[in-house]
Amino acid sequence: AQKVTQAQTEISVVEKEDVTLDCVYETRDTTYYLFWYKQPPSGELVFLIRRNSFDEQNEISGRYSWNFQKSTSSFNFTITASQVVDSAVYFCALSMLRGKLIFGQGTELSVKP
Amino acid sequence: SAVISQKPSRDICQRGTSLTIQCQVDSQVTMMFWYRQQPGQSLTLIATANQGSEATYESGFVIDKFPISRPNLTFSTLTVSNMSPEDSSIYLCSVGWDSSGNTIYFGEGSWLTVV
Numbered sequence: 297a298q299k300v301t302q303a304q305t306e307i308s309v310v311e312k313e314d315v316t317l318d319c320v321y322e323t324r325d326t327t328y329y330l331f332w333y334k335q336p337p338s339g340e341l342v343f344l345i346r347r348n349s350f351d352e353q354n355e356i357s358g359r360y361s362w363n364f365q366k367s368t369s370s371f372n373f374t375i376t377a378s379q380v381v382d383s384a385v386y387f388c389a390l391s392m393l394r395g396k397l398i399f400g401q402g403t404e405l406s407v408k409p
Numbered sequence: 410s411a412v413i414s415q416k417p418s419r420d421i422c423q424r425g426t427s428l429t430i431q432c433q434v435d436s437q438v439t440m441m442f443w444y445r446q447q448p449g450q451s452l453t454l455i456a457t458a459n460q461g462s463e464a465t466y467e468s469g470f471v472i473d474k475f476p477i478s479r480p481n482l483t484f485s486t487l488t489v490s491n492m493s494p495e496d497s498s499i500y501l502c503s504v505g506w507d508s509s510g511n512t513i514y515f516g517e518g519s520w521l522t523v524v
Binding site for chain 1: 440442444450451452453454457499501503504505512513514515517518520
């Protein structure tokens with residue numbers, strides 16, 4: 297069975313702190329894709345990153361970075377020097393079939409000034 | 410990148426009525442997907458809609474409750490039938506990733522409140 301676990305339900309940090317959001321996934325497929333989305337209070341889903349199972353290279357985009365480790369089935373997301381605008385719910389998702397996503401439960405990040 | 414528009418963005422509906430949500434994409438796509446997000450919860454896939462064939466529903470979702478149409482490669486509708494307060498959710502439309510395989514796009518969502 298395929299599953300995504302985001303064990304952290306809520307995280308609260310003070311602005312400028314670094315924060316890591318954990319994501320652990322389960323699948324028996326050898327080809328799969330992992331995603332992170334941001335959902336601000338307005339409700340839309342904002343795409344952050346897609347990573348395929350053959351590419352374990354970590355990625356950095358500005359203050360965001362992602363650590364993909366197949367050995368531990370994890371795809372963690374770090375925000376460096378957090379800002380109030382980063383406050384949102386963040387979802388990790390898994391896809392084997394093009395476009396069909398299995399979501400984790402989400403982590404609500406609150407960044408306080 | 411694909412631009413996806415959903416209508417309505419929000420609505421308040423009476424118990425027992427039905428509402429149809431529209432999803433329009435600015436490019437032709439093979440597969441479209443409908444998700445539901447109940448308050449404070451994660452997203453759950455309702456069904457996959459392919460043009461020219463019946464939608465494929467996930468466990469727990471049935472066609473009588475959530476009929477879907479897919480008349481062409483840029484448009485789909487989801488109807489929420491005989492609504493109850495438990496149907497109060499955000500309903501999101503998405504498309505499979507584009508030809509370059511880079512991402513999966515979502516519409517802005519339709520917030521339904523059933524009273």
